[in-house]
Amino acid sequence: MKVTFSPKKSKDPNREGDIKVEYAPARRAFPRWRWYFVVLLVSSPLLFFFFRVGLGFLWASSPGVVFMEKVSVNCPRPGLVTELPVLRGQEISSGDLIAKVVEPMLEARKAPLIAERRAILAQVPQLAQEGSLKKSLALAGKVLDGERDVLRQVQWLFERGAATRAELNEARGKVVRAEGDVIRAQADLEVASATVDIPQNAVRLAQIEAELGAMEESQGELTILSPIPGVVLDLYAEEGQTVAQGAPVATLGDPDSVSVVAFVDPRYLSMIDLESPARVRFPGGTVMEADPEGRPVIAGPLPSALAEPFSEGKQTVQVYLKTDSPIPLNLMVEGLPVKIHWGFHFPWR
Template identity: 40%
Template sequence: MKVRFSSPKKQNPDEDGGLPVRYGPGKRAVPKWKWYALVLVISTPLLFLLWRVGAALFFINAPGVVSLEKVSINSPFPAVVERIYASPGAKAAQGELLMRLEDPAVTQRIYVLKAELEALKAGTPAPSGSAPAGAAMAKVRIAEENVRYQKGYRDSIQSLFNQGAATRAEVDAAEDRYRQALAGLAEAKTSLLLLQSPDFSRQESIARNNSRIAQIEAEMKVLEERKGFFSVVSPHEGRILDVFTSEGQSVGGGAPLVLLGRPQSLTIMAYLQPRHISYTGEGEKVTVRFPGSISVAGRVSAAPEIAARIPAELAGVLGEGKQTLLVRVSLDEELAGHLRVEGLPVSVHLGFSLLKSLQMLSGDS
């Protein structure tokens, strides 16, 4: 037997046994606009993804930073940093004192020469032969003091070198100063022996003293001029970007001391994906967007010649560590002073070109 479950109510649900049945409104009726809103919310991630893909294909943007012209201020000779007046982020006027250096060997040498000069001048006009001998003995004492000082300085540098806090060049320089001090002591002792010899004449003593006085004065003039370089000043007006040393630190000749940035001269460094290289011809117009919804017109200064990894702070989650083209952009408009900040993140828009984008897609395929 075949059982069928069918009811005439299916054909006419508003009647029951010939009597009309009236239904009330549905309790769960939902307006259509709520359904549309629900569909829109659910599809939002997909729409956002489609927008990002489309924007990446047709709107060529690249993250970038403001880069000031940099001037490195280096040490003119081996020295010790005595005092630092500059601090990162501070403004520096042209000629402003940034740092003061000190060379202990120069200071000690000037002290020795002054003492020797005073002794020679005191002994030169003496009528008897004992004054030159006294001056020579004073020179010997000064030379011995210099030898002791240079020996202690050499030993301290050697100790720092053994601890990894000094360089081989500093050790060699200290050893050279010590040997020069020994040579000076030997010369002073020789002069004393000549003065004490019976056949030494007073005229020869005066001549030798005058010659030595002239040598000392010439050497002191050179050393005093060198002390003028102990003051490190700013060569241009700008902003201190970094200070590489600390007070009391020994630095070699040519070692970097301060990094100065010049806000008057800046460029934009953009990190562009390599597939967009067709947009980087020299003179290509771009738009640089700064924080605060400020847009400034610019152009590509030169075709990129360097590939670099995009900095982590600019890359985002998916782009970190990728190689990019380093594009240099110059601005066509004057930039406000508060935007001339080293490392300020910006966005560089290289334009929209459907034809170029389609050519790029066909090339990738």
């Protein structure tokens, strides 16, 4: 048996009968670098975590804020604020007006004291007489001092021939009469004091007189002035508001005492050199060197405004830094957040 093979006619793969069929191109090999990119993208959070942990062992940095020494301005007496010409953030000089306060209830406070004084004087007339005699004695003393001054002037003129002996004798006579008035006033006062047999009322009357005198001195508007040149950081009162005695009216910041407070992680204290300068980075990229001001003595929780995720309420040590050059005015803002870099450290040293 003879077998023969005849090759089939070649057939166009893009045609099916008389119909043309378009095929998609064959799938190409996926580049290897794309696989590496996908692996890197998936593992990037884990790599970032290890990077931050490793950086913390080699590079010490701490959050911080700009800090000003603060001066509280308090109201020395209760009253009504009638004028408050300053604003938050305003620069003021020493002696500038901060507020004006009046005490509308002053007359109401004086009335019962005056009534009590009248009652005591009506009950014990000797006390009123004693007070009058004290005033007479004081007046007689002033007259005596004046006559003695006149006598010295007349004596000086008489020695130079500009005054007569009659004028000199007249001046001496006035001095003698004034001395007699003082002696009589002293005697009358001693007699009146001896007849007063109610020391308790006398003490109370003296207290009332002192209180009324203090009220007279403080009557009218009280002006509250700035004790230092500085910046108004905060205001606690408004015009038309009643304030209590000792209540704060404003808080001032002293620009001459601006420093930086760093909140240092306690684990860095044994790794960083607090005697070497640190680098302070301000918002906007400004970098300044600063030296620590003594050893840290205060510890406390990290402010929530500076806390990163998972670090809220973390205990830190406060380190005060003084910049080597003045902080620019646009960065001299109380509470401005900054970053303090202490440099590289090697824990295995």
